[in-house]
Amino acid sequence: MAGLAAAFGSGAMTNSINEFDDADLFFIIGSNTTAQHPLIGSRIINAVERGSKLILFDPREIPLAQFATLHLRQNFGTDVALLNGIMNIIIQEDLHDRLYVEGRTEGFEELKKLVGRYTPKVVEQITGIRSSELYRAAVMYAQADKAMIIYAMGITQHVTGTDNVKTLANLAMLTGHVGRPSTGVNPLRGQNNVQGACDMGGLPGVFTGYQRVGDPAAVKKFEDAWSVSGLNTKGGLTITGMMEAAHKGTLKAMYIMGENPLVSDPDITHVEQALSNLDFLVVQDIFLSDTAALADVVLPAASFAEKEGTYSNTERRVQLARAAVPPPGQARSDWEIIAGLCSRLGLAADYRGPADIMKEINALTPSYGGITYSRLSAGHGLQWPCPNVDHPGTVFLHREQFTKGKGSFLPCEFKPAAETPDDEYDFTLTTGRIYFQYHTGTMTRRIDLLEREAPEPLVEINPEDAKKLGIRSNDLVELESRRGSIQLKAEVTPRVPKRVLFTTFHFREAPVNRLTNSAFDPVAEIPELKGCSVKIRRCS
Amino acid sequence: MARIPTICPFCGCGCSFYLVVHDGQVTGVEPSPDNPVNKGMLCAKGWNSYEFVHSPDRLKVPLIRKNGELVEGTWDEALDLVCSRLIGIRDSSGPDALGFLCSAKVSNEENYLFMKLARVVFKTNNVDHCARL
Numbered sequence: 001m002a003g004l005a006a007a008f009g010s011g012a013m014t015n016s017i018n019e020f021d022d023a024d025l026f027f028i029i030g031s032n033t034t035a036q037h038p039l040i041g042s043r044i045i046n047a048v049e050r051g052s053k054l055i056l057f058d059p060r061e062i063p064l065a066q067f068a069t070l071h072l073r074q075n076f077g078t079d080v081a082l083l084n085g086i087m088n089i090i091i092q093e094d095l096h097d098r099l100y101v102e103g104r105t106e107g108f109e110e111l112k113k114l115v116g117r118y119t120p121k122v123v124e125q126i127t128g129i130r131s132s133e134l135y136r137a138a139v140m141y142a143q144a145d146k147a148m149i150i151y152a153m154g155i156t157q158h159v160t161g162t163d164n165v166k167t168l169a170n171l172a173m174l175t176g177h178v179g180r181p182s183t184g185v186n187p188l189r190g191q192n193n194v195q196g197a198c199d200m201g202g203l204p205g206v207f208t209g210y211q212r213v214g215d216p217a218a219v220k221k222f223e224d225a226w227s228v229s230g231l232n233t234k235g236g237l238t239i240t241g242m243m244e245a246a247h248k249g250t251l252k253a254m255y256i257m258g259e260n261p262l263v264s265d266p267d268i269t270h271v272e273q274a275l276s277n278l279d280f281l282v283v284q285d286i287f288l289s290d291t292a293a294l295a296d297v298v299l300p301a302a303s304f305a306e307k308e309g310t311y312s313n314t315e316r317r318v319q320l321a322r323a324a325v326p327p328p329g330q331a332r333s334d335w336e337i338i339a340g341l342c343s344r345l346g347l348a349a350d351y352r353g354p355a356d357i358m359k360e361i362n363a364l365t366p367s368y369g370g371i372t373y374s375r376l377s378a379g380h381g382l383q384w385p386c387p388n389v390d391h392p393g394t395v396f397l398h399r400e401q402f403t404k405g406k407g408s409f410l411p412c413e414f415k416p417a418a419e420t421p422d423d424e425y426d427f428t429l430t431t432g433r434i435y436f437q438y439h440t441g442t443m444t445r446r447i448d449l450l451e452r453e454a455p456e457p458l459v460e461i462n463p464e465d466a467k468k469l470g471i472r473s474n475d476l477v478e479l480e481s482r483r484g485s486i487q488l489k490a491e492v493t494p495r496v497p498k499r500v501l502f503t504t505f506h507f508r509e510a511p512v513n514r515l516t517n518s519a520f521d522p523v524a525e526i527p528e529l530k531g532c533s534v535k536i537r538r539c540s
Numbered sequence: 541m542a543r544i545p546t547i548c549p550f551c552g553c554g555c556s557f558y559l560v561v562h563d564g565q566v567t568g569v570e571p572s573p574d575n576p577v578n579k580g581m582l583c584a585k586g587w588n589s590y591e592f593v594h595s596p597d598r599l600k601v602p603l604i605r606k607n608g609e610l611v612e613g614t615w616d617e618a619l620d621l622v623c624s625r626l627i628g629i630r631d632s633s634g635p636d637a638l639g640f641l642c643s644a645k646v647s648n649e650e651n652y653l654f655m656k657l658a659r660v661v662f663k664t665n666n667v668d669h670c671a672r673l
Contacts, residue, residue, distance in 0.1 A: 017553070017577055038583035039553045156672075189552035191644035193651070194671050200651035202642040202669045208652060213665050228660045232635060236665030239672060242639040251639050251666070253629045255622070257654055258643030259670050280625045287597055288610075296625075297618050298610060300599035301646075304549040305559055305566055305590065309647025311547045313554025313577065318648065324544035324559040324566055325593070329600025330615065334643075334650040338657055340615070344623045345661045349653070357649035380556065380575050438550050438585055446592040450584065526672040 002524045003165025004185065009404025012195065014184030014397045015148060016315045016383065021047055023182040025144035029057040029079065029168070030154020034064055035435040037188050053144065055137050057082065058154065059430070060502060061495045070137055073497060076428045076531050077158055077417035078127040083167040084414065085123030086138040087174055088115040095142035097176030104401065105173050107409035114411035126414060142175045146182040153190065157529040161521040163412035173407045179398040189314040196312030199368070199384070200361070204236035209365035225364055238525040239265070240518070246274035253280040257334060258301065262290040263440035263508055266516040266527040267483050284337060287442050290508060301334050302327035309335070309354045310376065316394070318371050319381035417531050418519035421499065425481060425533035429501045429515060437506035444506070457507035458491040461536065465499065466492040469538065476539040481532050484514035487539060501536060543570060548586045549645065553577060555586050566590040626662065635664040642669045
């Protein structure tokens, strides 16, 4: 998000889900779309079956590979080199959109100079992609009329995550592939309201609508609206920073609502120590998650089926959900719990329901200004920016100019991953998701059908590596990194390249985040969950 | 039988469907045919998303740690304790000794209210969620 915001002025998906139907070409990198965003994955497959092209970049043979016009399996963590190489070919072959570059962007000369060093030969050495294939990808993308870049955490969960995103934005601007229908840069957001949590100021540096906590005008506006003075104007800590501060003892209490960092976060031995170090931990959740089990107070919350409220999906569409049944026992909606705390602490919170809270959001958030409950209940949601009640919402962003005016080319050099294999830890372990489970499994592992289809963790290993190590499918193996070890069964499959292992973080009985590295991107503070070095052995 | 519109609780697609309710129990889902996102379709997770709602494992009562064990308490007891401990730590160690994790799983209104609580009452910007994970 930080990378796209720096390049375009907005960190969100530029297009809409309906626009996938009309794209001529999909450029997918770091997204296992059919597993993680199934309904978007099926749009892509349907479009390809009608004749759209698909260029897929993924070291693994993910399900979309069988539909790809071109599947390139780059070496782990080499995306910046790969994309710079593609841009170099586009400029060399004069396939870039000169009018667009001149009229709508700035910084082209610096980009040209930097990517000029990424010749096909250099790129082949770093990425393992043959120059003929790189050429094919570059020409196909540059010459497509309506081309959509699609990415997810395979791009962002690296120490170079922000650089990866900036480099994708560079490629799209170079070819004029942003700001038209079915043409743009599309980060797919992983959770049903991760877009909304960001939009609502659930981030250390911003209030709602990305209004900065250090901007005096924004601070004055929120202080007036909230009848408060002396709001903190320094940016706060990210989740990564909070865990570090708890470890050091400077952060002493945490209030965690609906999150399970003890399974989801990197290097969970470190997280466990950090949370145990706190003087006070409150967890609000629907189940007693591993994180909740450590808490001093656990507050029982209502699930999605038991409350009213709005959720913002990956295409910036705000949609309204209604309560179907009452919460179990004494559980309460999260908003009621927070309002109860606000009242006790002298902050007026006499909301009759979520609709009243939305009115406050409308008044304080320009992009949500026209997103009211009466409009939402009459239709199928509204896509921000939607500044007033007469505005129809925005299908795609950056139509005539970028949100920030001119788009900025932000050229980046290739940097290797934080941890690369050596003689002892000789495999790269990459983590991801599978179709039948979700995140830390607190919900999906309680659903019989999903549990029947994917009941246990498996680690994928290439047949040649498996043969050398005497590992067969379903053998119990131990994975060990510098931070910890886990045991799980092996699945021998050519889906993974040699020297690469793959597993998921859905299964608490083999918590892969015991192994992962908490090294993070310096700008976004996203940890490098997509790769760490491990060794593997068959358990006797 | 009632059909109540909702949004799928899993990924960021934001598929819309109706929860089918019989006698106060959610018994199934019906995807929304005219929603532009999913157009009447759902994935295996979406079709089965209602199942965890009535799980016997659901938390039903506030829990408070006493002598090392989590034991059942009342809402008043739990909320009073949360307030007094968080205020006490803010007063003794400063606002930035507190951290607030909101959620990619709860509604916009709930996230808004949560960050408002952190920023107004506790004067801290240590507010984040799992967007990075």
